[in-house]
Amino acid sequence: MPSCFTLDSAISSSSASDGGRRTAQGQGWPAGVGGFLSSFFSAGAARADGGKPPPDWDAHGLAASALPVPLSRLDGKKRYKVSELAFLDRRTRAAAAAEDPLFGVYTRAQLRDELDALAASGMFDHVTLQTKPKPDGTLGLTVSYAETEWPAVEHFKCINVGGLMAPPDDDEHDMTARERMEHLRRQEREYQQLVRRAKPCIMPEKLQRELQGMVKKQRKVSSGLLKRMAGRIERWYHDEGFQCAQVVSYHGNLDAGEVVEWGHHQGGFVDKLGNVVDGNTSIPLIDRELPHQLRPGHIYNNGAGKQALKNIDSLGLFSTIEVQPRPDETNQGGVIVAIKLKDHDRKSAQVITDWSIVPGSQGRPTLASIQPGGTVSFEHRNICGLKRSLIGSVTSSNLLNPEDDLSFKLEYAHPYLDGIDNRSRNRTFKISCFNSRKLSPIFVAGPNMYEAPPIWVDRIGFKANITESFTKQSKFTYGLVVEEITTRDENNNICTHGSRQLPSGALSMIGPPTTLSGTGVDRMAFLQANITRDNTKFINGATIGDRCIFQMDQGLGIGSKNPFFNRHQLTVTKFINLNKQEKGPRKPPPAVLALHGRYAGCVGDLPSYDAFALGGPHSVRGYGMGELGASRNLLEVATELSVPITVKNRHTQVYAFAEHGTDLGSSKDVKGNPTEFFRRVGHGSSYGVGVELGAVRAICRFACSTVAKSYAIFGVYIGS
Template identity: 35%
Template sequence: MPAPGPSAKPAAADGTFTCGELEAQGLPVGEGIPTQADLFAGLHCQPGFVCSRKELAQDIKALYASGLFERVNARVVPLKKNKFKVVFDFAEKFYPPMRNFEVEGARVLPRKVLADLKKKLAALPNETPFTMRTMALIKTSIEGWYQSRGYGLCYISHFSGMGTGSITAHVIEGRANKINVVWMNDEGQPEKTPGKVDAKFILKHCPVERGRLYNLADGRKTLQNVFALDLFDNVQILPRQNERNPGQVEVDVMVKEKPMQTADVEAEWGLAADEKNRPTLVSLVPGGTITYENRNLGGRAATVAASINTKSFLAPSDDISYRLMYQKPFIWGLSDENRTKLQATVFNARKLCGVFTPGPDGEEVPPVWVDRAGARVQLTQQFTRGSRGSLGLVAQEVGTRDETGAPCARGGRVSPMGAVVADGPPTTLGAAGRDRLAYAQAALVRDTTYLRDGATLGARDVLTVDQGLGIGTGFPFFNRATAACTRFLGLTRPWPRARLGPASLVLHGRAGAALGDLPAYDAFLLGGPYSVRGYNVGELAACRRFAEAAAELRLPVLGRTLYAFAEAGSDLGSSKEVRGNPSAYFRRAGRGSSLGGGVKLGALRVEGVRDNNAGRWHVLLHYGERF
């Protein structure tokens, strides 16, 4: 029986006192046995709060009602500054020895787990009383199986038959019974009126299924999938067990919508050094970017986005790039298991071409810019969370220009007298420095990577193919294919106490080949931060076939990731097959290797890299992942 109440006189005449500390004495310790924190979590008396004699008596009765203890007593001990420590004295309860053991409610628990548990119980000494330690052994085996598989709402609710020795463990298996979409306002409170995004569309991205055991991993995937739609500022997953039937779980997907339409203007002023090396404005007229986005066109989660970038708002025709994109998910309906998505894009962009850049000797080379304007239509199917395939058509006009914006039909270099000599390889298929072409694109991605304590593990394979259709300048018919294979291997177990992830090894291979009338500006580039580190983009080769290999060892140290790597690449002798042989013209090696190390500081990578061709070391800064 519980003790009648606290054994020390409280501080106030009305029987109240300020609780400063809770302590348990006589509580057994071991795996699966409730800890002091577990037992005290639901008590009225908590450190820092005022507690009454009545509340303390209720806490004693609640602890005794758990059936784990023969006696529960409490003592109120004075502390400094008018605070009191509540000491609970526990006496473990001993039931008759167990004669028989059964489990009820465990529909998915394998028979082998139950058989192994019964063997452990049978191995206990004869006439061993049924105590908290026996309960802990049972809970560790049964609940441990559920917990290790992510079934966080499956547990032993209580034991029966303890007075007779015929013990039954009653298991609650929490199954998803209902999945709701709950709309939230700015304060995070539920809204009565639904939002603009169709609830069926949201639920289609929820792997939680009605009738299945609720899995914490499914809850995390739901959170990731719904947030990745980029339609919501806040997403929360709240599983709730039914009070009358704990085996039924209601899952609330709580969302707060973003503004469906947004517009933004960013202004930029360029600076340049004057004759006295002082920074001055290039122009009083700013440039910048204008963007517009509608994330829920027609109420069906279709997205329209547009952006325009220019260096001068008053003279945008001199240097302007734009992008207009329309995206429609589930174009075959919400019943489509592959979630087929349509994306159409109209674009205009300018980029420095790495094919016509200097080789390792660093000689001065006039830059060649590639302008692309066109349209792309693409269908994408999502096979699993990280695996997808896409098929599309691209039609574009490509022009090559020099620094002044004039058409540039050939690459060149600067003579010793300072004059530009345009005697290099042709930049386009056409003679005027402008091409028109159409081709098909296909891609397959198999991605099984996952994070373990901050370290990326798993595998990723990527295959991309561009197929010319014989439409355009010179009727180009070509094939350009690239395959990449990356493995992230865990070498050690995580160190939870040090909050460090596992050491890992990254193995990466990449190869490509091109056939037919491939334009020079689309040749493969060897060298760069995402090819062979330690070299500039395209410094090693511009080629039609290549092979790359890389290995990187990652070690977590003091909350940072240190890594060492080695990389190598070769053009496989194919540089001479590119029109005009840019590699020979710019004196590129055609192959190279590097080694080095670095540290990751958030998204920043600080690297020391040795260019093995020249034997020089470089310190480089990069953002994002290499693989």
């Protein structure tokens, strides 16, 4: 007996691909081992080739007795029902019951075949089978055995035999002694070649040392030791997501073998009835989304399959995605992964209408106008099967006469700018035409003033940019923006200056200029760049990690009064997992401390509509948009602590936050000083507490500044 031993295993997607398993050297579990007896000994053996007979059975016809009855006394024509199965180890004299005895109906020949299979396996010595007649006409079976033991093992190593597994052996019963000897020699040569061609083992060193410790502790190798080692190996693979892994054979050397590669992947599309058809999407486009571990020559892992599902779903091109692994019939131990996809509709159009409801003369709700507002949109996605898209939308508060406040957007996206086959770079080109209208937060009154007349900012132009993705979340965008900006009052007239209401009720029209040119209309062109570094992740619904965003706009001196400027801002946010909560199903979210900082500044020409507004839901919570001021530079800091709690077996969270923002004294550097004109302070703080129940968030906020007294606001919100 050599002083080296081998335990080989392989990944396959089915444990019943053949009637039994045999080793390259004829040792281990032979093809006959696989019935109910071997189920107790084997680490996952399949059923015997003959299978179980029909459920009809015959009474044994013997006198019920505590004394065992030899197998030879059973009637060969009867079908006996087994109702008790016990195993007796002659060395330890310990009895054990089968975990899954597989009680059933068997003939005497089938019971003898089971006994012969165990005896011929080489794993047990002196195997005997005794029957015990029961009063109800069934049989009890007792299997006596002694585990085969081999000399002490001096050497142990791990190899990967996946995808190299030898086909099942030919039947040796019809061979002569000479042919059988040649067959065994050929098997030995094939096995040695398999070991030389084996790939590196992926089991960690810690596990390999644990297996070595099991061997050294027992010294002699027994079938029980092999079973424990096989169970430990399979448990590690299953815990790591290799659900197809199983030990399939024991060899005469103890190199702990391991697991397979998968054969290849197949992609296909299905129609509404599930029939395979030609799809609209390029196969190379799908192939580039597959994880590296899900490619030919690598070990199949459930985690890689789930990642492939997630990556393909992120394309947004398919309504149905199925990842189906199956055994490769042409490559023993290999796996074929079939990916079935169903395309979304490539063209779509949608009309959304809405009516505004306001209080009537007697407080009853009534329509503000019978003329509906709404949005008309269309989309043509996956052009040429390469994920290119053309999207357009038109929005107006009066669809019957949309000239007053018409806004539109038309965007064309061209991904994989460097080609689908170039996987080193992932760049997307986008060009869009837009016409948008937003309420300016610069021309709003302070907390101690009457409400100021609103100023609307209309922008019309086009933007072309290229986005390069480094990871799924981190990217770099750069491009050109050309636009015309028009400021209008609430009557849709061009407005050149801001205004405020005097105590007398009259309007002061000598406010800050609304545009750089002073005419109410500006035209400009500038370069824009944005880089995002984001390594955040979700742990049980909570965001953990870091996010950093830097944006810069560089004026080109083209347009009204040749604007030349550099506008920039940096945002840094960190989410800290305070209690080191691990990710897992049904686990609560971690306690999270969020730290946030934002700096923004501008050098050069700065029109009022591009000044930085201080205050609002994304600036300093507790204040309205721009309520604290309008500045050339600003600094914001914020922190929030959220703690999970359980209410009626449901996870929720309570949180507290504090925020502060300041204009760094730069409000006076904005043309016309909107902060001073509208009597705003230029800095402020807020703090508060809240509770979140699903999508409902209740917040009690406190806001304070040097001009306005502290005040509290309580609100209930849907969403974050």
